[in-house]
Amino acid sequence: MTFFLQLIVTGVAVGSIYALAALGFVLIYKSSRVINFAQGELIAIGAFITYGLTVWAGLNIWLSLAIAIGLMYLLGQGIERVFLRPMIGEPIISVIMVTIALASVLSGLVYFTPFGTLTARFPSYLPDTPLRFGGIVLRWEHLVGILLTVIFISVLLWFFTRSTLGIAMRAVADDQMASLSVGVSIEKVFALAWAAAAMSATAAGFVVGSLYGLELAGLIAIGLRVFPVVILGGLDSIAGAIVGGITIGILEQLASGYLDQYVPGGGTGEVFPFVILIVLLLFKPYGLFGTKEIERV
Amino acid sequence: MAVNRWIQSGNYRRNYKEDQTIFATFSEQASLVVLIILLFLVPYAPFMSRSLFRLFDLVLIYTVAVMGLNIVTGFAGQISIGHAAFMGVGAYAAATITRDLAVPLLGFADAVPFWYVLLLLPVSGLIAATAGAFVGLPSFRLKHLYLAIATLAFQIIFTWSVGHTPWLKQGGSIRVPRVEFFGEIIRGSSAIGPFFYYFGLVVVIVMALAFRNLLRSKFGRALVAVRDNDRAADAMGINPGATKVMAFAIGGFYAGVAGALLAFYNGSVIVESFSLAISIDFLAMAIIGGLGTLVGSLIGPVFLQFLDPWVEQLADLVQWVMPSTIDVGTAMRPSVFGIIIVLFLIFEPRGLANWWRLLRQYFKRWPFKF
Numbered sequence: 001m002t003f004f005l006q007l008i009v010t011g012v013a014v015g016s017i018y019a020l021a022a023l024g025f026v027l028i029y030k031s032s033r034v035i036n037f038a039q040g041e042l043i044a045i046g047a048f049i050t051y052g053l054t055v056w057a058g059l060n061i062w063l064s065l066a067i068a069i070g071l072m073y074l075l076g077q078g079i080e081r082v083f084l085r086p087m088i089g090e091p092i093i094s095v096i097m098v099t100i101a102l103a104s105v106l107s108g109l110v111y112f113t114p115f116g117t118l119t120a121r122f123p124s125y126l127p128d129t130p131l132r133f134g135g136i137v138l139r140w141e142h143l144v145g146i147l148l149t150v151i152f153i154s155v156l157l158w159f160f161t162r163s164t165l166g167i168a169m170r171a172v173a174d175d176q177m178a179s180l181s182v183g184v185s186i187e188k189v190f191a192l193a194w195a196a197a198a199m200s201a202t203a204a205g206f207v208v209g210s211l212y213g214l215e216l217a218g219l220i221a222i223g224l225r226v227f228p229v230v231i232l233g234g235l236d237s238i239a240g241a242i243v244g245g246i247t248i249g250i251l252e253q254l255a256s257g258y259l260d261q262y263v264p265g266g267g268t269g270e271v272f273p274f275v276i277l278i279v280l281l282l283f284k285p286y287g288l289f290g291t292k293e294i295e296r297v
Numbered sequence: 298m299a300v301n302r303w304i305q306s307g308n309y310r311r312n313y314k315e316d317q318t319i320f321a322t323f324s325e326q327a328s329l330v331v332l333i334i335l336l337f338l339v340p341y342a343p344f345m346s347r348s349l350f351r352l353f354d355l356v357l358i359y360t361v362a363v364m365g366l367n368i369v370t371g372f373a374g375q376i377s378i379g380h381a382a383f384m385g386v387g388a389y390a391a392a393t394i395t396r397d398l399a400v401p402l403l404g405f406a407d408a409v410p411f412w413y414v415l416l417l418l419p420v421s422g423l424i425a426a427t428a429g430a431f432v433g434l435p436s437f438r439l440k441h442l443y444l445a446i447a448t449l450a451f452q453i454i455f456t457w458s459v460g461h462t463p464w465l466k467q468g469g470s471i472r473v474p475r476v477e478f479f480g481e482i483i484r485g486s487s488a489i490g491p492f493f494y495y496f497g498l499v500v501v502i503v504m505a506l507a508f509r510n511l512l513r514s515k516f517g518r519a520l521v522a523v524r525d526n527d528r529a530a531d532a533m534g535i536n537p538g539a540t541k542v543m544a545f546a547i548g549g550f551y552a553g554v555a556g557a558l559l560a561f562y563n564g565s566v567i568v569e570s571f572s573l574a575i576s577i578d579f580l581a582m583a584i585i586g587g588l589g590t591l592v593g594s595l596i597g598p599v600f601l602q603f604l605d606p607w608v609e610q611l612a613d614l615v616q617w618v619m620p621s622t623i624d625v626g627t628a629m630r631p632s633v634f635g636i637i638i639v640l641f642l643i644f645e646p647r648g649l650a651n652w653w654r655l656l657r658q659y660f661k662r663w664p665f666k667f
Contacts (some may be wrong), residue, residue, distance in 0.1 A: 086643045094642050101638035104577055108632025227446045263461055271457040274450040281435035281447050
């Protein structure tokens with residue numbers, strides 16, 4: 001029983017990281033209907049910038065996280081400006097292929113830096129002894145992940161319900177043509193969505209980096225884990241990203257807890273979410289909270 | 298009416314039967330014959346070296362795969378990021394059928410006869426087609442481009458499962474016997490002769506003809522209709538879901554044939570040849586060549602494969618100014634390929650096939666501009 005509960009608790013903690021990574025993805029999809037295949041690279045770059053600032057520039061880790069989030073805001077805006085802006089008005093299929101190419105370019109650029117072959121950890125900034133509740137262990141890094149997710153979600157909630165720009169974003173998500181006609185700048189909204197995606201990716205990358213260490217392939221793999229999350233939650237639902245993230249996190253932990261012994265080499269946790277993804281697409285394609293599209297001919 | 302067929306300047310189609318011909322003009326037919334003869338003469342060219350042979354052989358194999366991707370992405374309008382995995386299914390099917398069925402049952406020693414390879418290519422293709430149809434199944438209920446995610450999931454599941462199955466040597470190299478062609482054992486990539494070049498060329502020609510034929514059939518036009526407007530297609534009695542599933546199956550078939558060909562060519566199967574990066578390379582080839590045209594899927598692989606050595610040379614140059622801890626080789630390829638895809642998507646979404654078309658028209662109309 002303790003084993004089961006432990007898996008659930010770890011699953012929630014890991015899932016909150018996925019939710020964090022998926023937030024940005026959902027924002028981009030919501031505002032522009034673009035499936036962003038470069039989320040994993042954004043996670044990696046965000047984590048590496050934080051690492052560079054702490055280790056090489058010797059800054060405090062929280063300060064460097066804040067600076068990294070700021071820099072990634074600029075990078076997100078820049079990506080939108082250079083890669084996505086020329087594609088406005090083009091068919092969505094081309095835009096999605098641009099994000100696939102973008103993923104390729106970004107990972108190539110990381111290989112040009114020393115980070116491409118880096119395997120490192122953040123200098124320890126949290127107590128080494130994990131929290132214990134009865135027999136259940138919770139690492140401090142997991143706690144940081146959950147906290148960051150809560151912070152990001154509350155900021156987003158405030159942003160979408162209270163600020164003008166947030167309401168404009170919701171308007172664009174609802175109806176592009178109508179929001180254009182009342183003077184909302186679609187370009188600005190898209191750029192903001194990409195910037196927000198890059199920022200939440202940085203937070204996710206920071207937590208992943210402190211949990212599992214920094215390594216390009218591993219960080220990108222976390223980015224791919226976003227897809228099962230958003231398919232489960234529904235591609236255009238923020239609540240779905242959170243519920244989906246936590247569910248996928250729990251299922252993944254359960255899979256690696258109970259199924260690994262039957263598989264040579266283990267590692268079922270890496271693939272189980274994708275099996276769920278395929279099954280979901282067959283039986284519940286719009287996820288838990290996604291907008292069902294009803295078309296009549 | 299006596300017409301000089303050599304200076305025909307356009308299409309004068311007067312009935313449906315003429316509209317459905319494979320070749321638009323006589324000169325197109327003639328130039329294709331010349332091109333094929335030239336291609337058959339390439340191995341005798343004085344400049345052919347071993348590395349150039351390998352390049353040509355790979356181009357031919359990839360061309361088959363890219364044609365399949367073009368059916369899925371260019372004609373059915375669905376992105377596939379798992380095309381290398383379909384190719385892998387074909388390659389592993391060929392390798393395991395040979396190892397576990399053919400060798401023990403038919404008693405091949407260290408080479409398999411040519412007829413067996415000819416038989417195995419479509420079989421591997423069909424197995425990959427089944428995988429393709431399965432991945433395409435959600436399109437019965439889904440619209441839009443969600444399916445791209447399903448293909449990505451398939452790619453990940455494929456790589457993972459191969460890496461965790463002892464039967465498939467956990468992704469390590471599985472040996473595939475050499476091909477015996479009229480008493481001569483072809484030693485594949487290790488001693489390259491023209492055998493695989495000719496074999497690949499014939500396969501490409503057959504598959505390209507099938508492709509062209511498919512497009513003028515009812516199904517081919519249904520594909521284009523579904524891509525352009527699936528609601529309108531639905532209203533006209535085409536089932537968009539079934540059409541997309543079929544497109545995925547056919548795309549899988551092409552990939553599977555290419556995979557089996559690659560298995561026999563390399564004499565071994567290894568999971569690294571079917572990674573996500575290769576899938577993205579295929580997508581690059583299809584985009585750069587030109588989506589939605591047959592010519593595009595013939596030009597794209599040539600262009601990218603011949604670009605590859607240049608990128609390597611460029612990487613060596615850059616390595617010179619970079620610290621030695623940075624591996625410019627692994628950095629250069631994804632960046633350059635990615636940037637080329639983006640540039641083509643932004644500035645020439647119709648790909649190199651469009652330049653080819655413009656060039657042809659220029660010569661056709663010469664000396665007039667219009």
